[in-house]
Amino acid sequence: MARHSRHPQGAQSLPDIVNSHAVESIMKNASTAQRQLGLRIHAIVFVPVIIVLVIVNLLIGSPYWVHWVLLGWGSA
Numbered sequence: 001m002a003r004h005s006r007h008p009q010g011a012q013s014l015p016d017i018v019n020s021h022a023v024e025s026i027m028k029n030a031s032t033a034q035r036q037l038g039l040r041i042h043a044i045v046f047v048p049v050i051i052v053l054v055i056v057n058l059l060i061g062s063p064y065w066v067h068w069v070l071l072g073w074g075s076a
Contacts (some may be wrong), residue, residue, distance in 0.1 A: 046073065 030038070050070055057066040 027035070050066070050073075053066045053069055057064055
């Protein structure tokens, strides 16, 4: 009986593809334009998600938890 791999042949798992050393190396070699694009993409995702989470948190009421998400994601 053949053993089936979790990933298709040649595919890598997420930890294999994205690790801190690879990301750090890519960012060190990124141009200013690439860094600005990365910041824009991050902001385009960050701002709407935080707005939605604030609305959800306000609708749900106390205890308020959205500030922890803001602090955690904002410092990353």
